[in-house]
Amino acid sequence: MAYLLYSYLIRKTVPLLDEDEWREVEGLIKLRSRFIMAYKKETGCSLEDARKYEPRGQEALERYFQICGQRLDHPEELYGVRLSRLGAVCPSCDKPLRTPKAKMCVECGYELPEGEVAGPLKPKSIAHLRVKTGNENS
Ligand SMILES: [Zn+2]
Numbered sequence: 001m002a003y004l005l006y007s008y009l010i011r012k013t014v015p016l017l018d019e020d021e022w023r024e025v026e027g028l029i030k031l032r033s034r035f036i037m038a039y040k041k042e043t044g045c046s047l048e049d050a051r052k053y054e055p056r057g058q059e060a061l062e063r064y065f066q067i068c069g070q071r072l073d074h075p076e077e078l079y080g081v082r083l084s085r086l087g088a089v090c091p092s093c094d095k096p097l098r099t100p101k102a103k104m105c106v107e108c109g110y111e112l113p114e115g116e117v118a119g120p121l122k123p124k125s126i127a128h129l130r131v132k133t134g135n136e137n138s
Helices: 019-029 032-043 047-053 055-068 075-080 123-129
Strands: 002-007 012-016
Touching (some): 002 123, 019 055, 019 075, 032 047
């Protein structure tokens, strides 16, 4: 299940993918540098264009769209859509902390008590942000 949340990498609110969905996308962008270099060599385009237009990256963007119904602009934005990268919801502002190891909220400045870290984001705490995905039948 995908959840509509702020991506710190992309700097906007987009559907973030659970681990099953992420694996489908990740499978396409694994070993990405190899595909980028092959495409650059084959087409003679710039590195920047190869990073954007190399076919496996485009396929990964398409897969992301099929899963959650939204489009991203660049294959590398996909590195910002993995839900498990975020930490638990901030007790003060309700946004997820940046990572499970975060000690403070970069959104509102809330600091966790000494010695505590955010911990993983629990799907229950963000149930209201759920996006219906292409993997569901109803
Ligand atoms: Zn906060």
